[in-house]
Amino acid sequence: MELINKFKTVFEKTLQEYLREVPQKPSALYDGLKHILESDAKRLRPAAVLLGCYLYDENFERALPVALAIEIFHNFTLVHDDIMDEAEIRRGRPSVHKKYGSNIAIMVGDVMVIQAFRIMLALDEEVDIDLVLDLFCDTATRICEGQVLDMEFESRKEVRKEEYLEMVGLKTAVLLGLSFQIGAIVAGKEEEETEFLFQFGYNVGVAFQIMDDWIDAFGDSNQTGKKQGGDIRQKKKTWLWFVAIDLAEQEDRNFLIQLMEQDTVEESDVKRVLELYELYDVAGETMAFANQLLEQSLAEIQQSNLSADKKELMTDLARRLVERDF
Numbered sequence: 376m377e378l379i380n381k382f383k384t385v386f387e388k389t390l391q392e393y394l395r396e397v398p399q400k401p402s403a404l405y406d407g408l409k410h411i412l413e414s415d416a417k418r419l420r421p422a423a424v425l426l427g428c429y430l431y432d433e434n435f436e437r438a439l440p441v442a443l444a445i446e447i448f449h450n451f452t453l454v455h456d457d458i459m460d461e462a463e464i465r466r467g468r469p470s471v472h473k474k475y476g477s478n479i480a481i482m483v484g485d486v487m488v489i490q491a492f493r494i495m496l497a498l499d500e501e502v503d504i505d506l507v508l509d510l511f512c513d514t515a516t517r518i519c520e521g522q523v524l525d526m527e528f529e530s531r532k533e534v535r536k537e538e539y540l541e542m543v544g545l546k547t548a549v550l551l552g553l554s555f556q557i558g559a560i561v562a563g564k565e566e567e568e569t570e571f572l573f574q575f576g577y578n579v580g581v582a583f584q585i586m587d588d589w590i591d592a593f594g595d596s597n598q599t600g601k602k603q604g605g606d607i608r609q610k611k612k613t614w615l616w617f618v619a620i621d622l623a624e625q626e627d628r629n630f631l632i633q634l635m636e637q638d639t640v641e642e643s644d645v646k647r648v649l650e651l652y653e654l655y656d657v658a659g660e661t662m663a664f665a666n667q668l669l670e671q672s673l674a675e676i677q678q679s680n681l682s683a684d685k686k687e688l689m690t691d692l693a694r695r696l697v698e699r700d701f
Contacts, residue, residue: 427561539613
């Protein structure tokens with residue numbers, strides 16, 4: 376993935392230039408902004424923006440402002456997400472609210488949203504800024520909807536798999552879909568010409584999140600940097616949990632349901648859930664569904680009018696994102 380690495384390298388330079396121009400005062404506000412943006416991240420979304428542009432214009436650097444805006448916006452969602460989840464660690468470092476306090480973290484997230492829009496407004500005059508902002512605002516709204524659904528699911532006794540997929544689609548996948556699509560729009564394409572890229576990114580995004588669920592339960596802690604079964608300890612209704620509910624015998628199903636209603640989750644509970652996942656081959660069922668989504672993504676690409684080499688590029692990227700174990 377030499378090209379993707381090139382995108383990331385060029386983007387990091389742009390990000391560093393932005394960070395050097397960030398105001399110094401009030402220090403807590405802007406130190407918090409730098410804290411999250413300087414952390415070790417995959418930079419998947421900005422790379423997707425640049426790739427979406429490259430598919431139609433090899434001068435992909437024209438899409439750097441949008442890539443920067445989307446990465447800033449994505450990190451805003453993480454800052455506020457960590458506050459709501461009371462998460463103390465993000466990317467191996469203290470989360471913003473843990474380091475600077477919740478009130479400052481809220482303001483850090485707010486100023487990041489403002490910065491994202493400001494950067495978007497500075498796009499080249501040749502870009503259809505009205506379309507870019509319309510798609511961006513629609514996606515931002517849907518992400519907020521997904522976050523609220525995620526919070527609601529924590530207290531609801533009954534949640535269906537279809538609702539979980541909707542939540543993941545809103546909270547995670549729509550921004551990846553937009554990233555590919557908006558890059559192509561910067562390259563001069565019309566919205567209807569880029570819808571297949573949104574759908575490609577959306578399906579990959581859902582599969583990516585489902586594989587995150589899989590990695591949390593079955594991944595190597597030495598590679599992930601996280602303790603196995605973290606989602607179970609937090610009583611998250613993940614795709615694995617839904618699959619287990621569908622496959623388990625009544626006694627085991629009752630245990631899984633009751634676990635979500637307990638005040639605390641003991642290590643013995645985590646161990647039993649993992650054993651049930653093994654017993655009912657939840658790992659295999661989950662990977663099969665992720666691969667089904669992957670194939671849907673690849674179908675979007677194969678049916679497009681992209682050149683053969685660019686279809687191959689997109690196919691390789693999708694496989695690398697979904698077929699991973701950490």
